[in-house]
Amino acid sequence: MFNSDFDLEGHFEERESIFTVLSPEELKELEKARQVIRCRRNEIIYKEGDTPTGMVYLHEGKVKIYKEGVGGREQIIRMVKSRGLVGFRSLLAGENHISSAVALEESIVHCIPEDFLFNTLLKNNNFSLRLLQNLAQELGFSNKRTISLTQKHIRGRLAESLLLLRDKYGFENDNATLKVYLSREDIANLSNMTTSNAIRTLSTFSNEKVIAIDGRKIRLLDVEALEKISMLG
Amino acid sequence: MFNSDFDLEGHFEERESIFTVLSPEELKELEKARQVIRCRRNEIIYKEGDTPTGMVYLHEGKVKIYKEGVGGREQIIRMVKSRGLVGFRSLLAGENHISSAVALEESIVHCIPEDFLFNTLLKNNNFSLRLLQNLAQELGFSNKRTISLTQKHIRGRLAESLLLLRDKYGFENDNATLKVYLSREDIANLSNMTTSNAIRTLSTFSNEKVIAIDGRKIRLLDVEALEKISMLG
DNA sequence: TAACTTTGATGCTATATAACATAAACAGAG
DNA sequence: CTCTGTTTATGTTATATAGCATCAAAGTTA
16 A cells, blocks of 8 residues: 555545434424524634534535644645534534634534534434544544645645545536635645745646646646646655 | 644543443453454554454553655654554544554554444443544644644654653653653654654754753653744744 | 735745765674 | 674755745725
8 A cells, every 4th residue: 555645536525414314303403403604705613722612514615624833824624515514523522623714605504502412422323423434534534634744745735735625626517627716825725835836836737737727716637647746745 | 822732731641441431241242352462562553554353452552653655754643552542543434544553562452343343332322422532632633733743843843742752651750751762763753854853853952951862761851941842843 | 097905926045854875883683 | 792784873965845025917995
């Protein structure tokens, strides 16, 4: 096993939300207990250091989860898509939030009270198992990511990020344009590099015809090449 | 919250094993089901890519868990102490191992069959909750670590690793000597740097009277200074 | 429309750290 | 004990990438 790369095929896919394992009664309770919140673009959902008020579920939209590092430099540690979980780790660990969550576009999140969560965990073992699986996969992702972000070179890190965005959000109808529109700064923060270097390297990829850029629209022209670049670091 | 550092006080402490939440009958079953294995120094417990055969519990000893990165360079992602879990993530995620585990000294591990694990998870909700908490804390650790390893400079990374080793394994009776004896290479692999740089930086710390080194014996002379170095990156 | 702010693009310089080389100290095998 | 391989130590060089500066383009607000 030399390939330390991501299992690019839907590794942490989750077409269905974690709540599909709930019974009809539990779902009813959930609907009563949850609080539906609409978030605007760039709105903060929670911040590093906050005490979690409940579990946060992203019903619709896109969210970035990041941590502030040395000198306030932010590192995006996870991207969330519709039907995904945003804030759940800290609650389960019994800690305050260690990261911040911000909506990347108009989003709808559900805030699920702590009580409901723990009651359901105690009642419904399948729910517990499902959450365990989710966390375990997330931990695997984080471990793999640590290696990539520390050991790969700029080109490899950027290529990996682009593939990661494809896996997470997929393509537009043309089957090539990433279905997510990030600023160069966000791309840099996702890939552990400065904004200048993200811009520069995207340009290089574009010159090499590996991708095509049009503002924030990124089309993956040669996925195989990207995978190669990502692999070789 | 500017301090993105570790909660140095027993963040992922676990004096008691996760099995304390089992009932007397479950414990009996566990004793029947588990396989006790003695590992010698440097013995491989499992390797990246292996299919997990069960949950691995470290009864006694010290274990490093690492992943191979670009060009075979290894990154230690976790250190395990007595009564800790070694292999559990992959089983819960339903994946193959994404990391390897090696005994750092003579160790005794218990291999707990998959059946027992999942049966107990379905029967005993407190066990599930406990495991959820464990995983959630581990994920938090991994996220924090990603930031440290990517953003801190060599001195900061090494200082953090030394503090991490103290938190995990504690001191000898002199209340200063780390109770773990790693090669410079392991220290480097833990801190995301080359062996030369680990050696060089340890020397520097020694010259600065922050630590004292005598072969693999490392005494922390000025913990406050180390914390400062770790903090400032 | 104009003034202003943010984002994107590109070049240049500085620097942290990897990579390499050499040698001493140490450990294990015969 | 001697031989041989590994670990530790230290100096030198090369390089990837951060940091900074400048400018153009695109959005935003007045």
